Amino acid sequence: MNIREIKNPKFLKKMNEEELYRLSYDIREFLIDEISKTGGHLSSNLGVVELTIMLHKVFNFPKDKIIFDVSHQAYTHKILTGRANEFDTLRKKGGLSGFQKRSESIYDNYEAGHSSTSLSAALGFAIARDMNKEDYSVIALIGDGSIGNGLCYEALNQIGELSTPFIIILNDNNMSISENVGAFRNHLDKIRSKNEYLKVKNKTKEILNKVPIIGKPLSNTLKKIKKSIKKLYVNDGFIFEELGIDYYGPINGHDYKELELYLKMAKKPVLIHVITEKGKGYKFSENDKTGTWHGVGAFDKDTGKMLSTSTGISFSEIISNALIKFMTKDMVVITPAMAKGACLTKLALMYPKNFIDVGIAEEHALLLANGLSLSGKIPFVSIYSSFLQRGVDEIIHDIARMNSHVILGIDRCGIVGEDGETHQGVFDLTFLLPIPNMIIATPKDGVEAVSLLKTAINTNSPFAVRYSKSKLDYTPSEEEILPIGSWKSLTKGVDATLITYGDFVIESYTIVEKLKKDNIHIELINARFQKPIDTKMWDKITKKNKPIFVYEESMRVGSLGSYLKSITDSKVIIYAILDEFVPQGTRSECLLDLGLDANTIYENIKRELRSNKNA
Template sequence: MNLFDLRSPDDIKALKEEELKELAEEIRRFLIMSIAKTGGHLSSNLGVVELTIALHKVFDSPRDKIFFDVGHQSYVHKILTGRIKEFKTLRQYKGLSGFQKRRESVHDVWEAGHSSTSLSAALGMAIARDLQKEHYQVIPVIGDAAFASGMSFEALNQIGEQQRNMIIILNDNDMSISKNVGAIQQTLTKMRVSKSYTALKSDLKGALSGNQAGNALLKAMRSVKNAVKENVIPDNIFTELHIDYIGPVDGHDIGELIKVFESAKQHQGPLVIHVITKKGKGYPYAENDKEGKWHGVSPFDIESGRSLSMLPHGHKSWSEIITDAVCDLAEQNKQIVAITPAMISGSKLERFFSAYPQRSFDCGIAEEHAMTFAAALALNGFRPFISVYSSFLQRAYDQINHDVARMDLPVVIGVDRAGLVGEDGETHHGVFDIAMLRSIPNLIIAQPKDAKEARSLLKLAFSGNHPFVIRYPRGSEAQSTECEAITCGTWVKYPCIAEAKAIVIAYGSDVDKIIAKAKVNEIALLVVNARFFKPLDHNCLDELAQMHLPIFVYETDLLAGGLSSAILEYGNDSGKDWEIHRIGIGDHFVEHGSLPNLRKQEHIDLNTLFEELLHVIR
């Protein structure tokens, strides 16, 4: 059928197995061609094509609640629910979201963006259904990496106790963004490759290939599952939690998936169906990727696999700049260790993990554990560097507060993807960390304006005795191997042109852009690099107040609790008489779109800053 004729899952209900296989191949080709133009999450979506088709073939969305953990692998779901014509706008401002969004479709029954929420949500939906005496299926799809997180186990614990009807699809591709780690993954590996399991899986396929239906088929499946429990893995983590288990099932065999799902509808209580899929299936570059390069991609050339988004000459990503600096420091200081919650490739830590494998630790999708683990290492004489995306850092707030800051331990926290990140939208913008962390005692919080300052701040961080947060954005910066001494809590003033008529306090890479724009347009400014959010440079602020000039605080994060809030608090407490203008993000979530577009829409672009400056100066 023509993909563009798809309006709802009802359109595939009457298709035969061979037609569904053809549909799967058409969808796979469309995804490759479409994502090559727009960018997006490629590998995860290529891996769930048959699985998603089978789910919508068997279950009745939106009455039955089908939803995906994280949600970045919901592209096939969007196609089957009538949104294919919008794919040309994928992840663009006001366009189709890269995640499930309730405002887009009644078929999107849950929103996420972060890992491991689906099982808790599923239990809530199942209990709400039962309390309202309704009858529908709840089907969360969760990956093996997300399953291994603490939140998933908290949910499984109660799911086993509650015994509500739900069908949990464990989508096992042995990958998160990069290769999975941990004892739980080793258990799943045994379940995948056991010879006894392979034989039992053949028995299961034999049962499914017969003419039995309904309860007879379910009984055959249960006998296989019981044999698995008794003869292969007596410590099955699901059955020990009183959750029935079936699998492994070939996640690319539509016929097998349909028969298993049809049978599962008869099951009473919680059931896990263990589905084996291939991440990136159908596109060789993605299939063979073991480092996560094809997890989320910018536009690319399909034939060569070459990205069409190239860094400027002499530039590196901020993540690489930070990793290079940490590696150089680690060469001199054997106590430096690196920690990541499943983001080796995303945070560009490959160089450190390769150079210092004994001092490198991937904790899996477990930010809370990773932070307390870092605290304990610091307590015992090591100097941990833990890299966490800003949008994931909030999951470790309690651990930063209680385990790191309260004991005043010298953990260096790299807050990657700080600020607006663009196309991933609300769940991924890193605009909350300054406000979230600023109230915590003992923390030092800083952001470099360039690679040289990044190296200097990291050197300061590892030489100190307090927890130190260094935040850096998505994007790139010119490389540098230079370093200079920095005194903690100091800002830097840069006069532009003549005697200043206004003051701009800013941070990060915008500092140099503001200076350059002021010089080109011959605007008399004093630009201040507020590289420390905490502690503030009170001496510098006292000097600025004495100049009696309008002060613009330019921040590209939330105004509430941010840099300008800190400055106003200090001014109020010290009786400053100054004129403060604040530019930043208001009290709302920012949707997805390109960074230039989002900055313009949020009125935090440089043109807006200079328009307001000129209005006040003139």
């Protein structure tokens, strides 16, 4: 079948089992082909092809509503809803989003990117439906990694007490990005491996063999089957049943007959436990336990070789190597399910007793760290900037208020690019700056990153070290403990001061050099600490009575610049992100669109200083 010609999912209604299997084969080929060129979430999507097809066959979207959790696994949904033709633009500027996107299609009811929001949001849809006395199904599709997050328990707590029709599909591939962790994972393991399960499976097969289900509407026979299958599960005591949610499963998520039977039965609050194989259909991603194939860049589909063009070493890797170097018996490195992305797998293997993967549980990670710190340990929480948004209260109410020695290694700060709005690391400074006791620092390069980490380990305070996704040239050198709050003057200049930090320091050198050619001389300051500030240096800067430019890869409101502006009468001009969400694109494309690329800043500073002279 020509996948690109699919306009909507109506054609599925008439398909028989054989045709459906052929379609899943074609979709997998298409996905491997397209993702090998653009990059994207490969394994999660290969795992849910049959499940998504059967959902579209059984339900009538968009009248029925489906919310994909995270929505990184919604590619087959995009294909079936007429977006296959746009896959060559996947995750590119102006192109198809890697997640559900309401502006893309009437079939996308919700948007995510962060995990574990689907149950609560879908419940909102279901309650609104009941209030309006409407009749349609609401489905939340969530993975076994994402259902481990605390948000889901808040939702389940309410869902279990309702009798409104609401369908949860638990897509269990026994994997988060890498192997899933935790007691809930163990519970799902137990369900899967229970002897009763096999008994149930055989019985189900027997029943299925008696009825040719594919294509038939929900009939009386089916209702009877539902009753007899249901009976097989009674007394299992699985957590969902205990919470008042009908549980069906585990079922084979690659078997169309099974999928159709169970999806058609779903009424009332029900959880259907579907077992799928992450990465199915591509030999390199099948059985990948490390998460290598979860999210990929472009790759050679025949050899499985990644085609990365970027060279250098990432801040994540530099920090992780430094953690290994500085490791003591009292240090504890914590990750909320991001060991692979944060380059912590080597450390985890070397120091299993000093490493904790808490699963997708950012808020828990922070409180756990606080408890460890109050008991004399030195916790380092490695966390992506955008995922830290979840933990604001834990930082304010717990860590900072108790002035605990918790180190936050805030990864993916600034523009992250292809994942778009939900993943840009542009808010953390805004929410951290007003918090008392916090020390906040952003290194300009690898050497400074390691020095800041050493400083954080040796400073008894909440300490955030922020770093970007960039890859760098890095030659290790002896790290030093930096005076808290110290800035560094990098170039001399009498006409103005340019204050910046992080990756923008490099861009600023270019700006300063270009201005020199125009006979404009600027003092460049590396404000490596955003809190506290270097008050001595700040006094000197303000006394010059010359314009002060602050250049930041962060939201303008709540930026370092806005703080500095609030404490001086000098002219402070801030170049930062205005009041908007930053869409997907490469980092340079995003910066250009935001007017934050080096050339635009150079032009702006030049214009500003010339008009200042003329005034």
